[in-house]
Each structure stands twice: as C-alpha cells, then as structure tokens.
Amino acid sequence: MNLLKRVVLIDDDEVNNFVCESIIRNESFAEEVISFQGAEEALNFLKTTATPSGDAFPDLIFLDINMPGMDGWNFIEEYGKLPKDALQKCNLFMLSSAVDRKDIQCARSHKEVKEFFSKPLSPEILDFIREEFIIPENRPPFHS
Template structure:
C-alpha cells in the first residue's frame, strides 16, 4: 500500500531523479512521483496547484541545494510565499550531495525543512521518513 499520494523531486540531475523515482515506486512509498530538473518549473507548478487545486498539493518534496538557475535556498524563499494552509501538510526535505556542514545546519534551521539527507535516496531514508514524519 502506498503511504503518500504525491511526491515531488526537484533536482537538476536526470539520473538521480530516475533512481529516486524507481526507489519511491519500488518501496510503494507514493502513488505518484513527479520530477523537475529546474526549480523554477517546480515552483510554478506548486504555485498553480496551490491556487487551482490545493487538495492536489504534494505530500512530500525532495529538494536539491546546488542547481543551475534557482538553487534550493532561493526555492525555499519563494516557497514560503505559498499560503501556509496549503503547504502545512507537505513535508519538505533537502536531498543533496552537498556535505558542507553549514548547508546542513542552515537547512535544519528552516521551519519549512523537515530534515536533510545526503544522496543517494535509499529505502532506509524512506523508512525513516515514514516512521519519524508521516506515521508519527
């Protein structure tokens, strides 16, 4: 049984997105997974969903930090503008290959970010999320 309805991946690495989608589907973690290689496109999608179909807003977002154009930090600043009544049931996680301790501390200090995970996504990370953030 799938745990979530919809998960969004925001990462400029197409191969990483494919791997993440496969893991999420194989673990039956979500009914639907949608990937965006550009944070701007993901943000447009989320803003439109918030206005047109707030009930279809994703349950969970995995966000990379280092991307061309809009990076993860800029994305979060814009994400904060989406009404909280829409985003309150969405868990936002940083999923990044960045290992800079400052990035990890900064991510965890933001109320919008539930946690920070290092790539690659794994069944263990999904299990941890399920136990700590979804079924708690």
C-alpha cells in the same frame, strides 16, 4: 498500498531523479512521483496546485541545493510565500550531495525544511521519513 498520494523531486540531475522515482515506487511510498530538473519550474507547478482544496499539492518534496538558475535556497525562500494551508500539508526535505556542515545547518534552520539527507535516496531514508514524519501524525494518542 502507497503511503502518500504525491511526491515531487526537484533536482537538476536526471539520473538521480530516475533512481529516486524507482526507489519511491519500489517501496510503495507514493502513488505519483513528479520530477523537475529546475526549481523555477517546480515552484510554478506548486503555485498552480496551492489551491484551497489542495488536492494536487504534493505530500512531500525532495529538494536539491545546488542547481543552475534558482538553487535550493532561493526555492525555499519563494516556497515559504505559498499559502500556509498548502505548506502545512507538505513535508519538505533537502536531499543533496552537499556535505558542507554549513549547508546542513542552514537547511535545518529553515522552518520549512523537515530534515536534510545526503544522496543517494535509499529505502532506509524512506523508512525514517515514514516513522518520524508521516505515520506519527496518523497514530492515535497513547493513553496509559
């Protein structure tokens, strides 16, 4: 059974998107994976899906930092302007080949970004997300 309904990948590397899609599907992590090679195109999609029902808005986004045109930092700035109720339903993760400590710290300093991961996406990263960000929300409170 798939854990999430919809995951969005935002990365200008078509091969990386293909690999990520395969891993997400093989791990039964999401019913649907939508890839964008440009942040502007992805942002336009998110704007159209940020409706009151929020049914089409993704549950999770993997975002690269370095892309032509609108980069990951510009995307985050515009993403933060979307309706808050839509943003609350979505977990945004940076998935980048950037290894500069400043980039990692900057990513983690944005309230919209849940975590920074280095490429490539792996089943272990999905397991970490499952355990730390998704399943805990569905667990009943612990009573002693």
